[in-house]
Amino acid sequence: MKAAVLYETDTHLKIEEFDLPSPSANQVRVRLVASGVCHSDWHVVKGDWPQVRLPVILGHEGAGVVEEIGTDVTQVQVGDHVILSWKRNCGYCEMCQKGYPNLCALPADGSGKPSIKTSGREIDQMSGLGTFGTETLVPQDAVVPIDKDMPFAQAALIGCGVMTGVGAAINTAQVTPGSSVAVFGCGGVGLNCIQGAALSGGEPIIAVDVLDNKLELGRQFGATHTVNASKADPVEQIKEITDGRGVHYAFEAIGLIGETFRQAILCTRSRGMTVFVGHAPENTAVEFDARMLMPEKMVIGSMYGTARPHVDFPRLVSLYKGGQLKLDELVTRTYPLEGVNEAFEALARGEVARSVLDLT
Ligand SMILES: [Zn+2]
Ligand SMILES: [Zn+2]
Structure with a gap:
């Protein structure tokens, strides 16, 4: 697989090749089809979020197809179309039990350890996802299956910007x-x-x-x-x-x-x-x-628009399909993975509502 890696703040991302390991028991391997380029990724590039360890595969607003599942995975099957959720959701902690899985106590990748290791190097994934790549490995609770007739670019946007903004209005407030x-x-x-x-x-x-x-x-x-x-x-x-x-x-x-x-x-x-x-x-x-x-x-x-991803992502897909949620209008530009640095420049200049990376 290929992915865009940030090695140092205020530098261009580098496109690199990796071999992904097989999924562990609770993990899912997703072939990514589209990823939005979000302001949060830009915050990391600019050094505004020093808590994100480098090097890191950026991107946390993605959609794709399940390619392989670990032995304990029951929530999705190979071939499912999914939106990735950047907040873990254990189902058992206080906030999960109170109906606020967006505030789940689990850290982003569930273990606090980077899950992609390659040629002796450890590379973190932004928010445990790292969607600026052709594939990724994520825990099963980070994928939400959606209808197969939903276009991927529009679906990807639901994974962060749309959920965060629409959710702030309809869920938080x-x-x-x-x-x-x-x-x-x-x-x-x-x-x-x-x-x-x-x-x-x-x-x-x-x-x-x-x-x-x-x-x-x-x-x-x-x-x-x-x-x-x-x-x-x-x-x-x-x-x-x-x-x-x-x-x-x-x-x-x-x-x-x-x-x-x-x-x-x-x-x-x-x-x-x-x-x-x-x-x-x-x-x-x-x-x-x-x-x-x-x-x-x-x-x-408001954190992630008070998202309950397994309830809200399909709800937002329905609203889009019913003509009530504007997503097409958000996709201002599409870039290949190699165009990620250009996409950041357009974002910094305020030229776009959203740029989407086409990862096919
Ligand atoms: Zn985001
Ligand atoms: Zn939890």
Whole structure:
């Protein structure tokens, strides 16, 4: 198999050949067909996430076909089409039992050890998956079978960006019909917060970004209003659109600087909820006057859109097939595996909703 490996931060990924070992008892070998290029991969390249050990095969938003299964695997069969889930799901820990497998206590690869060893080297897989490759080895709870008529590129996006954004709106916040929503950031995740809010009947839905092309995308995904934060104060604009009261729900889907987190809290009304969806770099500080929370404002993080992958992935596939979930529109560009560095450059320039690697 071939895969794209990051050896050092701020360098290009290198395409290398590996021999994958046979799956262990609980593992599944997946032939990857498509992988999205997510901002989280970019965070690792930029060195924002020092907790990720290098070298690492990046990529955690993938779909493919089960090629081989370990002796204890019962949940999937060879030939199944699957979406990969980047969060382990043991089924037994406190959070799994409470219905929050997105917060499962297991580390990403289940053992804390790299699972790909080749010519004496150990290579980690991003989030235990490493989807920037033609094949991967993952634990059986990390694969969710889906209908075989679902296209792979669109399926792959469900594995991270779509689940994270749509899930933040429909699972974490549980936006109700007629409630007002502001979404900061119209990247891959933000657009999905917008379409999740639209699916839930949010109104108005206000998209905030600094790039007009991104705001236009926001409209395509269901935003009723747009605010260009480089031209006007977004908090004031949001208050104006909501008769001075602020929104019921604000989503921060940028995750780069503390200021947008602060603005998200500021633009909510009494009893309003701010959802932190963006994964900020380590030690990102958010400063605000604590009294601001007195009118019973709520601030909550969202991890993987409160995903229950085995319930939510098939649900999102159904919504897509029923014409209610926009996925085709998210796939701005397709690159071969060898084009991964170019895909990162397009992402860094804010040119794409999502790039997808075609791994066939
Ligand atoms: Zn991601
Ligand atoms: Zn668990």
